[in-house]
Amino acid sequence: MKKYTLKKSAFPAVLKGRRTVLRKHHPKEANAVFAAIDKDRVRLGRFLPWALLTKTPKHTLAFIAVSLEKWKIRDSFHYAVFSADGQFIGGIGLFDIQWDHGCAEIGYWLTQDAEGQGLMSDAVRTLEAAAFQKKFHRLEIRCDPANRKSSAVPERLGYHLDGRLRQNKHGTRGWHDTLVFGKLGPEKF
Secondary structure, three states: OOOOOOOOOOOOOEEEOOOEEEEEOOHHHHHHHHHHHHHOHHHHHOOOHHHHHOOOHHHHHHHHHHHHHHHHOOOOEEEEEEEOOOOEEEEEEEEEEEOOOOEEEEEEEEOHHHOOOOHHHHHHHHHHHHHHHOOOOEEEEEEOOOOHHHHHHHHHOOOEEEEEEEEEEEEOOEEEEEEEEEEEHHHOO
């Protein structure tokens, strides 16, 4: 039996979707990223505990520094998401990469002002296309079932609901479940 392995190569620094542009994080964007998090902290923090811990631009700068280090060693690939008109609207990343198995997880967040316009669906579609082009076999998106806006993205993009992990996370609302959506490379069309 032939062993499945991917070449552990970096992703492009810029990915262009139909309506979004994904750019590898850069320290010069730390203030804009922090301002967006700060403005939406309570809303984001309901489902993303890191938002509550990001209290100063220095915290955002530290995240960007770590993400750039992880990019170098091919551990994860995090992008700032911009609308077509150049406005910062959120973040997206490919992480928990299992190179030997061709699997990874996609995570994302979006500013409230950009919700409901299909922009995150475009960003996810763009990142998944890059991953499948690199011959990844499986991509996952995980989210809290109470976060309907987040779970609508994989549903809209043809991901299969593979399961529900019961009370596997503890956050601001206590124990909660996680939905696991998956898409296989052959299912991308």
